[in-house]
Amino acid sequence: MASAVIDTKLCFCIAVLCLVSVFCCGLGNAEGDVPQFGEEGGVHEPGTGEEGEFSDPSQIVAKALLCFNDKYIYKSCEESYRLDQSGDLHVPPEHTLEYCTGPCLRETNLVLDCIDGVLIHFLFYNRATIKDVRDTIHAGCSYGPERGHFDVAEHIAAEEAGARRVASQILIQLGLIFAGRLLFLGHVKYNAVHVLQVRFLGRLHAPDATVWYSEPRSGLG
Structure with missing residues (x-):
């Protein structure tokens, strides 16, 4: 049970990081996709x-x-x-x-x-x-x-770099927020499962308080 929770958290974290990487790379190459016309x-x-x-x-x-x-x-x-x-x-x-x-x-x-x-x-x-x-x-x-x-070209480059930097920071922060929430929920779920397991095992090995068995005393009655 615990390994399944950990595997789920790991897969989600990897997916978030991959999504952030794809968005960041896409923003970096966005300016090359502008169509142009004319000689x-x-x-x-x-x-x-x-x-x-x-x-x-x-x-x-x-x-x-x-x-x-x-x-x-x-x-x-x-x-x-x-x-x-x-x-x-x-x-x-x-x-x-x-x-x-x-x-x-x-x-x-x-x-x-x-x-x-x-x-x-x-x-x-x-x-x-x-x-x-x-x-x-x-x-x-x-x-x-x-x-x-x-310098117009320098101004454009600075604006584009700033926009990419801000977008990358936002995506990274969102990824960290989701990853943190998943880790927290997974930790809570793991603790709950662990408590249930302890209680179940405790009841399984504990003597039944409602059943009493006593040997008859010799020499009496």
């Missing part, structure tokens, strides 16, 4: 969303790319600081104040709004989304530890 691999068009008056994906992409060269958007920002199809922001740390308080920040946001208005799901050549670029700009212009860092 340059820069645009992700899943076939849904608002496409306006254009039905051909190539026309939609071409219209979105026009946002980078729209003379009514980029007018005052220095050309070396402008966002392009690569998705990179070439802003030196020493020019952070100039970029964040000058026309570049406003015009870059207008470019992102323009792209988002044409194509909902847009990937730059570095696989960054519009949200990734916005988040990088927000962090680079903040007064926190990331101020002055406008």
